[in-house]
């Protein structure tokens with residue numbers, strides 16, 4: 001897509017937990033690198049991990065079959081490596097899983113009726129450096145859901161909704177891009193246990209919590225972490241007061 005350096009892309013970022021909710025929308029130039037977008041994505045997990053001193057600079061965006069790894073920080077981890085190792089070492093297993101993902105009900109029925117004449121292949125996954133990859137270097141489909149993963153396993157769907165040529169009504173200062181065109185109003189996090197009350201505490205690396213970071217109301221936090229006589233049940237976690245975003 002080299003001709004699309006001058007394109008303006010409209011890109012949507014979805015919420016990591018309420019996955020159907022759009023969190024942000026940007027106008028990005030085709031000539032911009034994926035890190036320029038990444039640095040503008042705002043996710044509460046980043047802030048919580050920062051506060052806990054567990055901030056991890058690694059991350060990747062998977063667009064079609066290309067892993068774009070953010071390796072700018074010397075301590076960043078190449079998240080795609082274990083996936084490539086797995087693809088190499090357990091090819092049959094990977095192929096079977098891949099077929100399950102891509103084949104719908106109809107294909108399953110055809111397969112049952114006609115046997116399996118087609119030998120499917122795994123896509124040729126590639127890995128590139130996020131900060132050296134521009135949107136115009138990639139092949140993508142408008143409206144398809146792609147993946148942004150950071151802080152271990154905080155996952156967001158990314159959708160390239162629209163693409164058009166730069167025109168005179170666009171903001172002329174190219175340094176102003178990516179331009180934020182939509183931001184979800186911050187909502188109070190609810191307690192992940194009762195799902196009723198506002199969260200007042202957030203824990204990180206909490207051995208018995210269902211999520212990481214995990215949000216609790218006062219009541220559920222104390223029920224889960226303290227015994228009736230008020231002694232702490234376990235100490236494998238860090239806890240912070242949570243004031244909503």
Ligand SMILES: [Zn+2]
Nearest residue numbers: 016043045154
């Ligand atoms: Zn996130």
Ligand SMILES: [Zn+2]
Nearest residue numbers: 191194217220
């Ligand atoms: Zn609760």
